[in-house]
Amino acid sequence: MVGAPIAPHPAAIAPKETFVLNLGPQHPATHGVLRIKMTMDGEYVDRAEPVCGYIHRMHEKMGENRTYAQFLPNTGRIDYLSAMHYTHAFVSVVERAAGIQVPPRAEFIRVITSELNRISSHLVWWGAFLLDLGGFTPLLYAFEDRERILDLLEGITGARLTYCYYRFGGLCNDVDDTFLEGTRQFIAKMRPRLKMYRALVTDNIILRKRLIGIGPISAELCRRYGATGPVLRGSGVTYDVRKAEPYSVYPELEFDVPTFPEGDSMARYLVRMEELAQSLRIIEQALGKLPSGPVMAEKVPRVLKLPAGDFCFAVEAARGRFMVRVVSDNKEVPYRVKLRTPCLSNLSLFEEASRGLFLADALALLGSLDLVIPDIDR
Amino acid sequence: MNETVPNPAPPLQAVDYRLKGYHLEAMVAPDQVVPAARAMDEQGFSLDTITGVDWLAQEQMEVVYDYFHPARGLRTVVRARIPRDQPEIPTISGVFPGANWHERETHDFFGIRFLEHPDLSPFLLPEDADFHPLRKDYTA
Numbered sequence: 359m360v361g362a363p364i365a366p367h368p369a370a371i372a373p374k375e376t377f378v379l380n381l382g383p384q385h386p387a388t389h390g391v392l393r394i395k396m397t398m399d400g401e402y403v404d405r406a407e408p409v410c411g412y413i414h415r416m417h418e419k420m421g422e423n424r425t426y427a428q429f430l431p432n433t434g435r436i437d438y439l440s441a442m443h444y445t446h447a448f449v450s451v452v453e454r455a456a457g458i459q460v461p462p463r464a465e466f467i468r469v470i471t472s473e474l475n476r477i478s479s480h481l482v483w484w485g486a487f488l489l490d491l492g493g494f495t496p497l498l499y500a501f502e503d504r505e506r507i508l509d510l511l512e513g514i515t516g517a518r519l520t521y522c523y524y525r526f527g528g529l530c531n532d533v534d535d536t537f538l539e540g541t542r543q544f545i546a547k548m549r550p551r552l553k554m555y556r557a558l559v560t561d562n563i564i565l566r567k568r569l570i571g572i573g574p575i576s577a578e579l580c581r582r583y584g585a586t587g588p589v590l591r592g593s594g595v596t597y598d599v600r601k602a603e604p605y606s607v608y609p610e611l612e613f614d615v616p617t618f619p620e621g622d623s624m625a626r627y628l629v630r631m632e633e634l635a636q637s638l639r640i641i642e643q644a645l646g647k648l649p650s651g652p653v654m655a656e657k658v659p660r661v662l663k664l665p666a667g668d669f670c671f672a673v674e675a676a677r678g679r680f681m682v683r684v685v686s687d688n689k690e691v692p693y694r695v696k697l698r699t700p701c702l703s704n705l706s707l708f709e710e711a712s713r714g715l716f717l718a719d720a721l722a723l724l725g726s727l728d729l730v731i732p733d734i735d736r
Numbered sequence: 737m738n739e740t741v742p743n744p745a746p747p748l749q750a751v752d753y754r755l756k757g758y759h760l761e762a763m764v765a766p767d768q769v770v771p772a773a774r775a776m777d778e779q780g781f782s783l784d785t786i787t788g789v790d791w792l793a794q795e796q797m798e799v800v801y802d803y804f805h806p807a808r809g810l811r812t813v814v815r816a817r818i819p820r821d822q823p824e825i826p827t828i829s830g831v832f833p834g835a836n837w838h839e840r841e842t843h844d845f846f847g848i849r850f851l852e853h854p855d856l857s858p859f860l861l862p863e864d865a866d867f868h869p870l871r872k873d874y875t876a
Contacts, residue, residue, distance in 0.1 A: 410837075411860040418845070419869050454757060581806060583834035584783045595806050602809035603757075670757030670802070670811070681802070685789055694870075698785040698802065706837045735860055 376404050379717075383412050389486060390731030392705075394724075396717070403720045406712045408705055414735040421695030426452050426526065426662050429695065433682075434520040436697060437733035439482055441521040442468075442475035443675035449524045450605060451671035451682045455664040456526070464528035464653040465607045470541065470644045471511060471523060472606075473637040477548070478507040479676035480630045480637075483728040487627070488559065490725040491568050496559050503551055510540045526662060527655030541645060545638050552635055560631060569624035573723030575711050576621055583710075584703035587678020588633065589727055592626035594619030599674035611643045623726035630728070663688055677701055677728055701733040748812065758802070758811035766816045766825045769801065773814075773828040773835075776803045781812065786828075786838035788846035792872040795820045797848055801828070818848070827853040845870035 376397050383393040391412035397405040417436060421429045433448040434441035446468060453460060481504040485497030508518045514537050515523040515530075523530060559565055575585070577593040590597050598615040600608040616632030618625035664686035672681040678700030685694035704727050712720040748760040764772050776783075784802035791798060801814040818825050827850040829835040839850040840859035847868035850856065858865045868874060 411858070411862070414860040416869060422870070451757065454755065577806075581780070581782045582832055584785070584832070585834075590806065597806040602804075602806075603811065668756070668800075670813075672757070672804075672811075679784070679804070681784060683785075683787070683800070683802070694789050696785065696787045696800075702837060703783075703785075703834055706834050710833070 374399055383409075389729060392729065392731045392734070394708075396720075398717065401716050403712050403715050403717060406709055406720060408708060410702075410705075410731075410734050412735065413732050415732075417736045418695055418697060421692055423691065425690050426664070426692065429692070430525075431520070431522045433697075434517075434522050435732070436699060436736055437675060437677065437680070437701070437730045438519055439479040439730055440475060440676040440680075440733075441517075441519065442472045442523070443673050444680055445522060445524045446472055446606070447671050447673040447675075447680050447682045449526050450673070451669050451684050452526050452662065452664065454671055455667075455669040455684065455686065456659075456662060458527045458655050458658055460528055460655055461652045462607065462649050463532075463651045464655075466644050466648045467529055467533055467653065468524060469606055469608065469611070470533075470641050470648075471514075471521075473640045473644075474507050474511060474541070474544075475521070476637050476676045477634055478504045478511075480634055481507075483630060483676075484555075484559075487725040487728070488565075490721060491565065493559070493565070496555075499551075499555070499558070503548060506540075506544050506547070510537055510544065513537055513540070525654065525658075527658035529653045532653045538645065538648075541641060545642055548634075548638055552631070555631070560628070566624065568722055569627055569726070570620075570622060572623045572719045573711060573715060573726060574621045575707065579707055579711065583707035585678070585700075585707055586703065587675070587700050587728075588626050588629040589678065589704050591615065591617045591629045592726075593621040594625075599672050599679050603672055605671070605673065607644070608640075610647065611640050613640050623722050626726040626728075661690055663690055664692075668694075672698075675700060677730065677733065678704060697736055699733045699736065701727075701729050701731075705729055705734060751813075753811070758813050760810070761813040761815070763815050763817070766799075766818050769799070769814065769816050770826050770828055770831065773801070773831040776812065776814070777831050779805070780807060781805050781810075783828075783832040783834045783838070784811075786835055786842055788842045788848050788870065790820070790846060790870060790872045791817075792820070797823045797846060799825055799842070799848060823848040824851055825849075826851050829853060844868070847871065 376399050379396040379398045381394040383391040393409040395407045433444045481500040485500035488496040512518045515521045577595045580590045596615050596617050613636045618628050666688045668685045670683045681698035683696035687693040748762045753759050781803040784804045789798040796817045799816050803812045843856045844861045
């Protein structure tokens with residue numbers, strides 16, 4: 359019998375047997391009503407098929423039966439954690455088409471409020487992501503800091519989440535000293551908090567083992583699926599709409615675009631953590647440079663009719679590239695409003711990127727994409 | 737779809753970015769959207785989005801492909817017009833896999849059929865939806 363091949367165990371040669379695991383539409387790790395139909399090979403993901411549309415509201419149809427001004431509040435309700443950026447894109451596409459010049463003070467305030475919104479959005483992601491990974495405490499720290507931003511923005515916009523602060527030609531009202539002083543204090547308080555976040559979470563060995571090397575996404579995969587934002591920058595690509603298609607007063611401000619070449623979940627985590635510091639840097643500069651003057655353009659027609667044709671405007675929202683495409687036939691109501699949202703493209707690569715991962719790692723990957731489901735479903 | 741046919745360069749036209757928000761645009765024949773996508777792919781572009789516009793008065797549907805370049809910041813738009821009574825156009829999901837969902841969504845909203853698309857089942861609309869709400873003659 360010496361030298362005879364050992365017969366493989368029957369389990370090793372059994373045909374692959376898969377089962378379907380339904381994740382969602384309401385599941386703690388999906389942050390909203392996303393359903394993922396997972397075909398599992400034991401603990402491994404064979405195929406993960408996202409099923410979208412559970413909170414589809416047809417914003418694009420609403421855009422076709424109301425005026426530009428009436429549609430503006432809708433844009434703050436697509437990605438409800440990133441309302442400033444979305445309203446920024448929509449007012450800017452109208453300003454671009456109508457040739458409205460926005461006063462510099464208004465643009466600086468737009469940048470300040472947009473970057474505050476980016477920080478508050480990243481803080482929600484940070485808390486929720488760690489919750490997915492099994493760490494409860496960081497959420498409480500994140501929401502404490504986020505609360506300061508919500509209070510500041512509530513003071514000038516009247517809203518805590520779905521801001522509609524920007525108007526065609528400027529802002530609905532100027533900022534006051536309470537806001538400016540409060541924002542300065544926030545920057546001073548937030549910087550040591552970032553160090554504490556690092557000590558508490560980022561350097562934590564359990565977190566690192568859960569994220570390093572997990573769910574790798576290459577730059578080429580991002581390109582083929584149109585992924586943008588921290589997902590793309592976590593694959594080492596220095597793409598940021600604020601630099602690639604500069605808008606507002608971003609060219610007058612110095613900031614870096616953090617990238618990490620590893621492409622794993624840790625890289626995407628680190629991009630967002632670095633962006634918190636960069637946003638503080640932008641806000642600090644914008645506060646220092648804030649010019650005096652009006653916050654509304656002088657001649658904005660009460661009845662807005664854009665010239666016929668199509669117009670695009672893209673911004674760097676908290677989750678990546680948000681682009682509005684407006685088609686006008688020179689009427690008060692848009693002929694067509696297309697909303698290109700980052701989360702849809704970022705999620706579309708999940709099926710390919712999650713293949714062969716452990717279920718727990720696939721959920722870490724999903725959380726590192728920072729999805730907001732109404733942003734996908736619109 | 738023939739691999740041996742060299743890609744004809746799409747007739748791109750320069751556009752004033754400050755006015756329109758994109759740098760180049762091209763109107764191509766419906767059967768040229770795949771070669772155009774392949775040309776964009778070879779140049780390193782990424783797919784931004786795909787959508788439709790219903791031109792009811794002209795009895796046409798327009799399919800709009802937006803591309804952006806992750807390194808050069810360039811924006812291009814490729815358009816094609818198809819007859820409204822037979823809204824069919826080849827899929828580009830074989831070139832850009834990200835096109836899959838955008839085309840499904842465009843099929844939901846406009847009823848545009850993307851030929852050889854792997855799965856045109858409703859994406860955002862209910863699974864039994866047989867209506868296309870962004871058609872201009874749609875009434876709820």
